[in-house]
Amino acid sequence: MAVTTAATHTTRQDALTLLEEEHRAVEKLFDAFERAADDDLERKATLVQRACELLTMHAMVEEEILYPAAKEALGKDDKDDVNEAFVEHFLVKTLIEKFSTMKAGDEGFDATFKVLTESVNHHVEEEESALFPELRKTRLDLAKLGERIAARREALQSRITQVAMQH
Numbered sequence: 001m002a003v004t005t006a007a008t009h010t011t012r013q014d015a016l017t018l019l020e021e022e023h024r025a026v027e028k029l030f031d032a033f034e035r036a037a038d039d040d041l042e043r044k045a046t047l048v049q050r051a052c053e054l055l056t057m058h059a060m061v062e063e064e065i066l067y068p069a070a071k072e073a074l075g076k077d078d079k080d081d082v083n084e085a086f087v088e089h090f091l092v093k094t095l096i097e098k099f100s101t102m103k104a105g106d107e108g109f110d111a112t113f114k115v116l117t118e119s120v121n122h123h124v125e126e127e128e129s130a131l132f133p134e135l136r137k138t139r140l141d142l143a144k145l146g147e148r149i150a151a152r153r154e155a156l157q158s159r160i161t162q163v164a165m166q167h
Contacts (some may be wrong), residue, residue: 014142
């Protein structure tokens with residue numbers, strides 16, 4: 001019985017479905033932060049750390065795997081969505097970097113996370129309403145891309161776990 005469950009769990013998912021699931025996971029963290037009590041600094045710190053880890057991994061797999069494949073699959077005129085996505089990632093990574101010098105309760109902590117949330121929500125909306133539908137129309141092998149993304153995400157996750165265990 002357990003073998004069947006494991007086999008079912010590893011069903012192939014296309015790249016865009018995987019990335020959309022990550023979008024939903026990050027949105028849940030944003031919602032949880034929004035609902036957290038103002039003085040629950042430990043919860044806020046945990047939510048921000050988790051969101052930043054998820055977003056960093058997400059950006060890496062998109063930049064290393066999805067966007068290069070998208071540029072190749074899309075015609076010359078449709079590459080603007082990919083170029084815009086790269087710039088949006090740069091902004092998100094800049095905001096994430098600010099949290100390396102800030103902690104929950106610091107002035108600007110909540111405001112920075114609010115701007116991060118808004119930036120990511122805009123980026124997700126753009127990807128899911130423009131880029132992803134365009135990619136679904138191409139001959140891009142989304143299942144194969146999904147396997148590459150899942151493998152890369154797993155490698156990044158195990159690296160984060162190793163670093164966390166060293167501290």
